[in-house]
Amino acid sequence: MSPTTELVEAAYQALATGDRKQIEQYWAEDMRWLVPGNHQLAGWWEGLDGFFDFMSQVGKLSGGSFVMTRSAILLADGWSADISHNVGTRTAARDGSTSPYDRLEIDVVHVLRWRDGKVIEGRGAIYGDGTTQFNQFWSQLAADATRVAA
């Protein structure tokens, strides 16, 4: 069975509420999520609890500034993919900084696997050289190599 565009949108909207009850309707308890790159948030986050930990870190490190704008949703039996333009500013950024350690602007695709109307696996991937910029943005370093408190 293929998910629909409406189901994918609903799943992301539930996520945006941060409300676990709503999220559990679309995201399976045993789901896992793979964050691309090599930085403190990269790798497999296991379980819905792990996914919440990941989102909590994103919110904390970016001061809630992280915004994803979807431009297309692709579907197949048991699969969806969404194309997204992601921007954010680091909580620790200096005012007006354009450094890639402070500001992020990348194009990505998330590929989701579905089972019984719920996401059981998600993997992000980044276009162009955005992975270098993602590694800089989530770095434990500021642009001057100061270690940023987690």
Add this chain to the structure above:
Amino acid sequence: MSPTTELVEAAYQALATGDRKQIEQYWAEDMRWLVPGNHQLAGWWEGLDGFFDFMSQVGKLSGGSFVMTRSAILLADGWSADISHNVGTRTAARDGSTSPYDRLEIDVVHVLRWRDGKVIEGRGAIYGDGTTQFNQFWSQLAADATRVAA
């Protein structure tokens, strides 16, 4: 109009023949292709001629060993995405080497845009920390930092 699974498969099979006549049936003359990462093959290749240049470099640097195995094709109006497991060995690899500068094994997604039954844009993106491995594999360096002749 949405491409079909059969159309996407046919487009990749045409590509595998290397025969320009067949390829032109599925890939537009003004297409462009974005290779992820930061290495000698990364970035936008412009036009079908540019795409041929890219594929020619891939063949030369990997001695024709580069193999893509598709596991799913996703669709939307004007879009397709295919999930692929890619492996290859560098032409200059030392026998039996397991170094990431010699051997590549990554999971990727290609996202294609279609117009009138032909691909007009393709962008690759890599899961996990595969971009680091992609950068090493296409590096102008061998594992010991010797410069490998292009």
Add this chain to the structure above:
Amino acid sequence: MSPTTELVEAAYQALATGDRKQIEQYWAEDMRWLVPGNHQLAGWWEGLDGFFDFMSQVGKLSGGSFVMTRSAILLADGWSADISHNVGTRTAARDGSTSPYDRLEIDVVHVLRWRDGKVIEGRGAIYGDGTTQFNQFWSQLAADATRVAA
């Protein structure tokens, strides 16, 4: 006043004991240390306490396997530099693994500034493409993108 080869060797030998009393004879309380690359240990560690935190993390993540072999010590007024071959195995490594996420072997140089016979600043830097390997070795990822517990 220039440090001597003997003084530099004595400072590193004091460090190897892990004994704070001995270490304080050669390393200033307000020293700082810059670890190269972009990974969980990278950046400026502030103060002798920060430097101890850094070394404690190195020991924990590498199970005490990290070994530095010096081949030369260079000197100038207020400066020293030592050339070192560094090897280590990650605590979480799989047996016999040759993956750069598990095994490290790099050539580095440490540049130290001295004041009144004590180190006040140290900066490491890595030859060749060793920084990529350093980033993999200290990654929060295993080779399969599993997140390794800190």
Add this chain to the structure above:
Amino acid sequence: MSPTTELVEAAYQALATGDRKQIEQYWAEDMRWLVPGNHQLAGWWEGLDGFFDFMSQVGKLSGGSFVMTRSAILLADGWSADISHNVGTRTAARDGSTSPYDRLEIDVVHVLRWRDGKVIEGRGAIYGDGTTQFNQFWSQLAADATRVAA
């Protein structure tokens, strides 16, 4: 025999003239030079001819804007090291761009080996996360992933 500060300075000044006759007085015909990072200029350049090729590429890609400012020279028997602040702008840079793909500013150390008053080997290494910035600056990519003509 140890090189002197004056000899090291003279060697770099000869290099800056670009005059092969003068350069040959300080740099051995069979010298080799290791450029750090993973990019089109990285790795071992073999022989004085190779070193000239490397410098020619640097000049071409940076439009002669590359400037090294030395702050210290360290010495040992058969060795020297110089600490340098390096800045440059890419030939293809957009006006006023602060992107790391266009502008470079890093702190480095060069470690040289000497024989009979001439350099026989040089290796560069970069402090902090400057290697990421070096990889971006010498990338075949512009900030928007356009491929920059070599």
